[in-house]
Amino acid sequence: MSSALDEDTQQTLAAGRETAGAMLRAAQKDLQKVFIVFLVGFLGTFYALRLVVWDFLKSVTEAQMSAHIQGNYDIIAQTPFDVILLQAKIGLVTGIILAAPVFLYFSRDALRERGAWPQSPVATWKLAFIVVTSAILFVVGVAYGYFVFFPFMFAFLAGNALSAGFSPTYSIVMWAQFIFLLTVSFGLAAQMPLAITGLSYAEIVPYETFRDKWRYAVVAIFVFGALFSPPDPFTQIMWALPLLFLYGGSLYLAKVVVTARRGSERISVPAVAKRRWNLLAGSAVVGGLLVYLFYERGGRTAFNGLLARFGSDYRVLEPGATLGLPPEVSLAVWAALGAAAFGIATLAYVVYAAIAESVDPLEAGLGDPSEIDVAGLDAAGVRAAPPEAFDDMTEDEAMAIAGQAVDEDDHEKAQAVLDRFDEAEERRESEADEDAPDVPEDAGTIEDRATRAGGTFLDELTEGEKDEDDIGGYYADLAFIFDSVTSKTFRIVAVFMLVLAGTFAWLYTGGIKTVYDNFLRSLPASVTPDEVINVVALHPVEALIFEVKFSTLVAALVTLPIVAYYAWPALRERNIVRQRRRNVFLWTGSLTAGLLGGFVLGYAYIAPTIISWLVHDAVTANMIIAYRITNFFWLIFFTTAGIGILADVPVAMVLLNSTGVSYQTMRNRWREVTVGVLAFAAVFTPAGIMTMFLVTVPLMVAYGIGLGVLLVVTLGGRRNLAPARGEDV
Incomplete structure (x- = not known):
């Protein structure tokens, strides 16, 4: 068999290995320095965690907890x-994070030879400014997480666990990993102002795009929060609101920067200052006067009282106690600094106002950029106009505007119009070339390579065949069925989301405690739950994750009959089923009856018996059992609803046989069924190989029972309940 990777992928991997080897050779003489940096980072972090960080993180966790919650939660x-x-x-x-930049610096010669070392035309001071600004924003984001988000979040999560009857007993590993993951996510989210402003300033992504696509940004913020924060509404709002305000502030900052860049060539700062000298002088006087009144007319005392009311130990000192100068001189210095600050702020405002006025036709933010009247702009305005203003311009229109400019003796504007029109023409031709179907194979993108690699892999797997009995034939059937339900996707997704939200809301608002209490009451009297069985949360969001998984499973079960109803015509057309669509109701009723019957049997007899047997030895030895929330509730689920699912397996097999899936097919495809059951267990059960097999083995036993029932019903496969697929009716 040939390789499943195409030639482009193999070449890319080979080039990566060669580059890594060259980097190691180039930095060989300096690897000792790299190792020293790594060792300093490793040991420094190790002892910082031991001496300072753990106590700090615990104080953050308990900052907003009540005395009751603090007395009932532990970190173990x-x-x-x-x-x-x-x-x-x-x-x-x-250590690796600190040592990586050092290693890259010492291996820069090897990277430069391969064209991988950036050749940035940006000045060094600008790069330093970007790095410093990024670091400051990261610290601000982390500070919000540690001093606002984490205290309220942990108080809420621990209180929610206690109200449900569980013990918030956090594993130090899971607790620390959870905190550090959120720390990084807050630091990265805080980079939004720098990212938006930088992309807008460089015109990589125009400011107008960020402004007009704000709805997509809101959705992205909530999706990002769903990935990095607990899945409950309280913390989702605490995550999203600051980012929404940050996005709005970033938009305004980007507008200021982009406006300043577009109009800086037409504005002279000294000229603006000279024209508005009276406003600048007045603001400076006001600034100095405010500082004087703050120190001499009770402002300092009132501010210190306000700080004391909020519990802060910080105090504003008298002027003479800060600079080491006489009080009168110190007051004069502070007043001068206040005057300078107000003057600079006012100068920035009047300069920005002048710039905004000069580029008003471009930045008014009203209407479509393509509606800009290019003929009314001067030469600089034509050069600064957005590309959309020239996208729909014809050659005749461009020549007419240029001719009018020549008639007005403005040759610079005429040339600017023609240049911008030529740029628009080149852009249109480039887009047309990109849309052309004939693309050279050696000019493919990463997506092209991935597609070719996937196609090569599928060809090797199916050996180029697409019969109904191989994976290619099944793929064709699945694609046809999927296309048939596409038009009903909104309804299907709406039902799924409504059921998921309803189930989660019920569990979240006390349903999980109701299930817990009712189940404990069904246990034998020999098992005393308050003394023997404790349910603990090792992870801060363990209960919420279980609620989401369980809600998803319920929503999938409820939505499945709806999907079958809409897909039934396609199933009949592909000769997968024989019966009419109304048989979906028979299926739903039969499977629901089997599920409810098995659930009642498991809840009344099987689950209490199994749990009593599991804890018998511990009760006899006077031990205390602590179940994780996830494990305990999955145990309840498997011994109640799981019995119903096992009962449904033979029922579903009989129903499938009545639609044309033959006994021989189900018997011969037991390997594929086993793989599918393993995949299901991996997604919807707690992590662990043992749990996967505890789910898979009973399901496969039920599958074997179903085969036995079909063996009897179909007389060994000689008389299926419906003609097999591919046979004539």
Whole structure:
């Protein structure tokens, strides 16, 4: 068999290995320095965690907790090595992060030879400004997380667990990983002003795009929050609101920067200052006067009282106690600084106002940029106009505007119009070339390479065949069925989301406690839950994650009959089923009856018996059992609803046989069924190989029972309940 990777992918991997080897050779003599930086980062982080960080993180966790919650939550180590290994892992990551830039710097010669070292025309001071600004924003984002988000979030999560009857007993590993993940996410989210402003200033993404696509940004913020924050409405709002305000502030900052760049060539700062000298002088006087009144007319005392009311130990000192100068001189210095600050702020405002006025036709923010009247602009305005103003311009229109400019003796404007029209023509031709179907194979993008690689892999898997009995034939059927339900996607998704939201809301608002209490009451009297069985949360959001998974599973089960109803005509057309669509109701009723019957049997007899048997030895030895929330509720689910699902397996097999899926097909495809069950168990059950097999084995036993039932019903496969697929009716 040939390789499943195409030639482009193999060449890319080979080039990557060669580059990595060249980098190591180039930095060989300096690897000792790289290792020293790594070691400093590793040891520094290791001992900082031990001496300072753990206590700080615990104080952040407890900052907003009531005395009751603080007395009922714990942070534990599950094994003797948890803490030291966690410190080593964090130190290792920190050391690598610190050593990586040093390694890249020493291997720059190898990267430069391969064209991988950036040749930036940006001045060094600008790069330094970007790095410093990024670091400041990262610190601000992390500060919001530690001093606002984390305290309220942990108080809410721990209180929610206690109100449901669980013990918030957090594993130090899961607790620390959760905090550090959110720390990084807040730091990255805080880079939004720098990213938006930089992209707008460089015209990589025009400011108008960020302004007009704000709805997509709102959706992206909530999606980003769903990935990095707990899946509950309270913390989602605490995550999203600051980012929404940050996006709005970033838009305004980008507008200021872009406006200043577009109009800077036509504005002279000294000229503006000279023209508005009276406003600048007045603002400076006001600034100095405010500082004087603050110190001499009770402002300092009132501000210190306000700080004391909020519990702050910080105080504003008298003028003479800060600069080491006499009080009168210190007051004069502070007043001068206040006057300068007000004057500079006013100068920035009047300069920006002048720039905005000069580029008003471009930045008014009203209407479509393509509606700009190019004929009414001067030469500089034509050059600064957005590309959309020339996209729909014809050659005759461009020549007419240029001719009018020549008649007005404005040759510079005429040339600017023709240049911008030529740029628009080149852009249109480039877009047309990109849309052309004939693209040279060696000019493919990353997506092209991925497609070719995937196609090569599929060809190797199916050996180029697409019969009904191989994966290619099944893919064709699945694609046809999927296309048939596409028009009903909105309804299907709406039902799925409504059921998911309703189930989650019920569990979230006390349903999970109701299930817990009712189930404990069904246990035998020999098992005393308050003394023997404790349900604990090792992860801060463990209960919420279980609620989301369980809600998703319920929504999928409810939506499945609707999908079958809409897909039934396509199934009949592909000769997969024989019966009419109304049989979906028979299916739904039969499977629901099997599910409810198995659930009642499991809830009344099987689940209490199994749990009592599992805890019998612990009860006899006077031990205390602590179940994780996830494990305990999945145990309840598997021993109640799981029994119903097992009962549905033979029922579903009989129903499938009545639609044309033969006994021989189900018997011969048991391997594919096993793989599908394993995949289902991996997604919808707690992590762990043992749990996967505990789910897979009973389901496969039920599948075997179903085969036995079909063996009897179909007389060994000789008389299926409906003609098999591919046979004539």
